Amino acid sequence: MTGGLAHRGVQAARDLRIGARRGPGNAAVRWSLHVVGALFAAVPIAFAAGPVEFSAGEIARIASLGPWPPPPRRDPSNRVSGHPDAIELGRRLFFDSRLSPVGYIACVTCHQPDRGWTDHKPRAHGLGDLDRNTQPLNNVGLQRWFGWGGASDSVWMASLRPILDPREMDSNAAHVRHVYVRMPEYACLYRLAYGADPVTGGETDEAVLVRTAKALASFTETLTTGRTAFDAARDAIARGGSIAATGYPAAAQRGLQFFVGEGRCIACHSGPDFSDGRFHDTGVPEFPGQRTPDAGRQDGIRNLRSSRFTLHGPYNDDPSGRDAAAARDIEPEEAARGRFRTPSLRNVAVTGPYLHNGGLDSLRDAVRHPAPDDGAVPRGAAAPAALGTEPQGTAADDVVAFLQTLTDARGEDRGLPAPRPTPCDDDAAAVR
Ligand code: HEC
Ligand code: HEC
Secondary structure, X not given: OOHHHHHHHXXXXXXXXXXXXXXXXXXXXXXXXXXXXXXXXXXXXXXXXXXXXXXXXXXXXXXXXXXXXXOOOOOOOOOOOOOHHHHHHHHHHHOOHHHOOOOOOOHHXXXXXXXXXXXXXXXXXXXXXXXXXXXXXXXXXXXXXEOOOOOEOOHHHHHHHHHHOOOOOOOOHHHHHHHHHHOHHHHHHHHHHHOOOOOOOOOOHHHHHHHHHHHHHHHHOOOOOOOOHHHHHHHHHHOOOOOHHHOOOHHHHHHHHHHHOOOOHHHOOOOOOOOOOOEEOOOOOOOOOOOOOOOXXXXXXXXXXXXXXXXXXXXXXXXXXXXXXXXXXXXXXXXXXXXXXXXXXXXXXXXXXXXOOOOEOOHHHHOOOXXXXXXXXXXXXXXXXXXXXXXXXXXXXXXXXXXXXXXXXXXXXXXOOOOOOOOHHHHHHHHO
16 A cells, blocks of 8 residues: 555544534434543553563464355355356356446446455446445455445345446346347256246246356455465464464554454454444444445344345245244444444455455555544444454554455455356357
C-alpha cells in the first residue's frame, strides 16, 4: 500500500466522521469506544523486540484459526452443489454478459478474479450505483447468511439477487430462459445437470431462473483460497513446534499475538475463515452523500421474511428441511439495525477498499475499525465487551503484517479459470 493510498484512507476516515456528525438520521451511528479503551488502559501493551512467547491460551486460540483448507462441503439445499456439469455451466454463465438484457454486465464485472474476486471500488457499480462494497466471493460456502446484511440464506439466493436487481444486471426470468435458446451448449450443460431441458422441459421461467442461480452458486462455492504462510505457522504451533522455525516474520508474530490477545479481534474474526458468520455493529458511519442509512441486518431480515427464494420457499432441494429449520433462528429485527456480517480476513490485504460501504482505502485504517478514536458507544446491542482494543502505532503495523500473511499465492491475481471441455461443446460447434 503506498503512502498516498494510506493518506487517502486517513482522509476518507476523517470525511466519514464529519459526515457522521452532520448527516441526518445518524444519531445512532457513532465510532466507539472510550468505554473499552478505559477497560484496557490498565493493561500495558508491550511489544518486545525479541522472539514472541505465546501462552498456552494464545496457542489454543491460534490453533482454532485452522486447519486450512477445511473439508469440502456440499449445500444440501442445492441439488447440483458439487455437480461438475453444473459447476461448468455456472462458470460459463459467471463470465457471460448475455445474462443481462443490456448485454454488458456479468457477475465478473464486479467479482473479478484478478482483483481477489472483487472490483477495487469503494462501492459496486452495475447499471446503477450500489451503497455497498463488492464482497470477495472466496470461501463463501463456509457462511450461513449471505450479503453484508445477510439478506440471503443460501449462496444460490445470493446469486439470484444481482440478476434481478435493477442496479446490477436488471434481468428477469424470461430473459434468462432465452439465454438457453441462444446458447445451445448452456442448454446442454443444464440438461446434464438437471435432466431436463431449460427451453422445452416444461418448467416455469422462474424455476429455470432459480436453477440457473444454483448452477452459478455451485461454481461460486469452488472459489476457495489456498494455504498461506499463516497456515504453516499455525500448524507448527498447534503441533507444539516453533513458529519462528517456519520463517514466519517477527512483526506478523506480534500482530498475531495482538489479534488473539489484547485486540480481541478473534472474538468476531474467529475460526479457520476468520469470521463468526454473525452480525455486529462496529459503529461504521455512513459515507458522505449516502441518501438513506444502511440498516444492515435489519433489512436482511425483512428480505428473508418476505422473499419466496429462501430455504422456506418452494425451491429448497433439501428434503430434510434441516437448514430451513435453522434459518428460522433469526434475531429480533430491531436489534439487528446497523449490524453487518463479520467479513473473512483471508486475502483481506488484496480486497480493499474495506467495510460494507468501502469507506476505508487502507488496511492500516481498517484494522482500527472496532474502536476508533472518536468516543461514543456503538448503536444496538453490540456489547462493548465484545469489542477489543484498537491497535495503535507499531501495533497497527504488526496487525497489518499479520493480515498480509493470510494472502494465498494467487490472492491478487487468479487469472481466468480455464473452461473444462464437455460433451456439450460439440452441440455448440454443430450450431455455429
Ligand atoms: C454490480 C456489481 C455486482 C454484480 C454484477 C454482481 N455482484 Fe455479487 N455482490 C455485489 C455486492 C455489492 C455484494 C454485497 C451485496 C450485499 O451486501 O447486499 C455481492 C455479494 C455477492 C454474494 C454474497 C457473498 C457473501 O460473502 O455473502 C454472492 C454469492 C454473489 N455476490 C454472487 C454474484 C453472482 C453469481 C453474480 C452474477 C449473477 C453477481 N454476484 C453479480 C456486487 C455485484
Ligand atoms: C465485535 C466484532 C468484531 C471485532 C471484535 C473485530 N471485528 Fe473486524 N469487523 C467486524 C465487522 C462486523 C466488520 C464489518 C463492519 C462493516 O463493514 O460495517 C469488520 C471488518 C474488519 C475489516 C475490514 C475487512 C473488509 O473486508 O472490509 C478488518 C481488516 C478487520 N475487521 C480487522 C479487525 C481487527 C484487526 C480486529 C481487532 C483489532 C477486529 N477486526 C475486531 C467485526 C469485528
